[in-house]
Amino acid sequence: xQKDPDRNVVGxxxxxxxxxxxxxxxxxxxxxxxPEDLGSHTVCAVMTAExxxxxxETGNDLSTPRPEWGFPGLQPDDHWCVCASRWxxxxxxxxxxxxILGATHERALEVVPIDALISHAAPA
Numbered sequence: 001x002q003k004d005p006d007r008n009v010v011g012x013x014x015x016x017x018x019x020x021x022x023x024x025x026x027x028x029x030x031x032x033x034x035p036e037d038l039g040s041h042t043v044c045a046v047m048t049a050e051x052x053x054x055x056x057e058t059g060n061d062l063s064t065p066r067p068e069w070g071f072p073g074l075q076p077d078d079h080w081c082v083c084a085s086r087w088x089x090x091x092x093x094x095x096x097x098x099x100i101l102g103a104t105h106e107r108a109l110e111v112v113p114i115d116a117l118i119s120h121a122a123p124a
Contacts, residue, residue: 006032007106009117017044017103018079021072031081031105039083040111044103046122047078051097054090055082079103084111091116098122 006014019029025041026032033042045051052063052074062080065073074080079100088111090096099120108117 008102009104010101015102023081041081042084042105042108043082043087044100045082045097047074049076050095054095084108088112096120
């Protein structure tokens, strides 16, 4: 039995977020999710210096390469599937990263209001 395609927050088929660097909980380039993704890595965000600093200050260093985990370290303008709750924290702190709506999984809406995502939509 074939699985239904993942959907994005605007109702379409989930688009890839990034293959350079390769992102996603499943490291498939998409913000796909499943029951094992306890952090809900569902928001496709465009990294900014402010977001990366905020993330580091709140306990998740996304800037430092971790070759032992196959993690290259992120820089501004990289696209990355971030945890919905961390993105929402950054939004509340005024440093939310821009969001690629078509690549943000619909399950992000379980944590983040659609209006918040739309207000930070990255230019197409």
